[in-house]
Amino acid sequence: MVLSTRNIELAIKDDTPHRWFRNVLHIWPKYTSMAPSIAILGAGPSGLLLGRMLELANIAYVIFERDISGNESSSRAGTLDIHADSGQLALQNAGLLDQFKKLARHDAHTILADEKGKVYIRTSESDEANEDRPEIDRKDLRALLLNSVPANRVRWGLKVQHVQRDSDGLISVHFADGNIESGFRLVVGADGAWSKARNLVTSAKPQYSGLHYLTTTIDPQNPFHSIAVSLVGKGNYIAFGGGKQIVSLKLGDGSYYVGVGLRLPENWSSEYAAVLEDPKAIRRLLLNDHFNDWPKLHTDLIEHSDGTFYAWPLYAMPTESLSWRTVPGVTLIGDAAHVSTPFVGEGVNCAMTDSLQLAQQIVKHGVDDLDRAVSGYEKLMFPRAIDLISRSAKSGELFFAPDAPRGWLKTFAGIDCD
Ligand SMILES: Cc1cc2nc3c(=O)[nH]c(=O)nc-3n(C[C@H](O)[C@H](O)[C@H](O)COP(=O)(O)OP(=O)(O)OC[C@H]3O[C@@H](n4cnc5c(N)ncnc54)[C@H](O)[C@@H]3O)c2cc1C
Structure with missing residues (x-):
């Protein structure tokens, strides 16, 4: 059965109560396993590469991007x-x-x-x-990265305004147009220098x-x-x-x-x-x-x-800020984590390494232990990021x-x- 809200509506409308219950039971496990528990903010190199890695690992995710299409920028x-x-x-x-x-x-x-x-x-x-x-x-x-993930994984024209932890402990993403997407177990800020997820992990600013x-x-x-x-x-x-x-x-x-x-x-x-x-x-x-x-x-x-x-x-980013304690449900990759001046030409390389290492940690620990995955990734990311920012500052x-x-x-x- 193809999962869609239409199918759920049809199941509810069915006039035999036990058939309705049976249909819902049939649909529900698929629904829960397919609803993405990971949201990625930003379809730049780091966000798209993380999406690709999760796709290969068969882990559901959604990417929210403010551009209205992939041809912008x-x-x-x-x-x-x-x-x-x-x-x-x-x-x-x-x-x-x-x-x-x-x-x-x-x-x-x-x-x-x-x-x-x-x-x-x-x-x-x-x-x-x-x-x-x-x-x-x-x-x-x-374009290369975008073509490597299914089109429906990227939701265009959604500018993130803020991200918050809700009373159920899960994370919601709030958009400039007033829409809200909630229920995420992990939100990954891949939304560049002015990340809207950063304030949940550090008060530092670029x-x-x-x-x-x-x-x-x-x-x-x-x-x-x-x-x-x-x-x-x-x-x-x-x-x-x-x-x-x-x-x-x-x-x-x-x-x-x-x-x-x-x-x-x-x-x-x-x-x-x-x-x-x-x-x-x-x-x-x-x-x-x-x-x-x-x-x-x-x-x-x-x-x-x-x-x-x-x-x-x-x-x-100030290098001393790259040492936050892992915050459940939120992390940063790429420029969102460690924007740097571009004088060693490594920003995007460091960003894509973040995506690789975070995906590897998620696969290693499984989607039921995302906090351990994030902690493992951040331990690897901090020294790389500090090194990048310091060398680029010296070169500049x-x-x-x-x-x-x-x-x-x-x-x-x-x-x-x-
Ligand atoms: C002038 C210059 C030259 C550079 N040259 C090099 C180089 O030669 N080599 C190199 O390795 N690096 C270089 N860099 C750095 C490199 O561009 C970045 O490190 C890299 O783009 C980071 O990728 P990212 O995916 O983390 O962020 P970004 O490329 O910034 O992508 C972020 C994505 O998030 C989206 N986004 C932002 N805000 C929101 C929001 N509120 N809601 C939804 N979506 C949002 C953006 O539209 C974008 O698609 C250079 C940087 C600059 C400024």
Whole structure:
């Protein structure tokens, strides 16, 4: 019998009481075993990968996502390098590594220069390191993960407002549209930096790093595109100096992603919201007020960009907060647990490792002992997360130091410029 509320209604309407009772008894065990006891907030990389792992283990779950479809977030285009010993390992456990390898780019070199254009590091397109850290477009990774779970597991257009423990000890999820879903034995916050589940495990909040990334794109049809090809090629180009940074990366569709890193006040993006919405005005502001002493070689990437701009104020969780005592029924994965600045390129790798380890603990302890599973997972996650946040903070400090890239090259690449 197919389980549906319609079947339950039909059973109730049946005019023979004992048949009604028999039908309900027939349906009920299926109903209870199929009702998801695990809710995942957010269909980003960590939430979707956890869903995939639970799917493989035949454990019921539901994912609530604020986007109205899987095609959103295009303004946050960009690429992610997926590391062999973390992100790729998680994808392998999820049975998705072969598909990932077809989508990933293994020829994405890295060029690292100073603000004047002097190149210090240039890896080749056939470098072995590319195999360990191939690049994938953010949107392609989401599509890969999304296609790996049944469509009805993700409930779109549901923005979580808060999560609470009810008098029955179970957890309910409250949405901005007034809807409530209750009765969960575990709610996993995978809803990024501003997680709505976090306050149930810690009072700590992400702290502003002092830095913003402003990102845009250069389309293949853009007349400047061929110049970007000769500067950036198939991989990543990073120029930094004087406390600023210009980055460009090739995307899977041939366009280029351009990122500008700057020290800006925390509320800059809200104060400059109108400027941000006007690409000409934001380009003018960046070129005149921030990069007027940088060579054309680099500022052309800003001047000739054609996409709209998106602002990423960069935050990180305070490392001392990563030690909470396991709270029954709630945990966090990915950026919700340990948002970090992106200066070691490991955020998504750490996030997917969280999903793998939490799923493994749930399978190990079973759905009847979710608290032990969460406790086991959090013990593994805390030191990894602290290490990620600390290394990224150190890297960011050197990336944006007045004498950059000297200190960064010495510390992270062993290159002495003195
Ligand atoms: C500029 C920049 C560059 C980066 N570059 C790299 C890199 O090169 N390599 C790398 O490893 N990492 C990088 N990162 C970090 C990486 O993007 C994150 O670590 C990763 O996306 C975390 O995945 P997540 O699933 O935990 O969270 P997210 O990717 O933030 O996904 C959270 C999901 O939850 C949804 N959501 C949010 N709030 C709600 C709500 N209230 N209700 C319902 N749904 C909600 C969101 O719509 C989203 O789908 C970068 C980050 C930034 C800012």
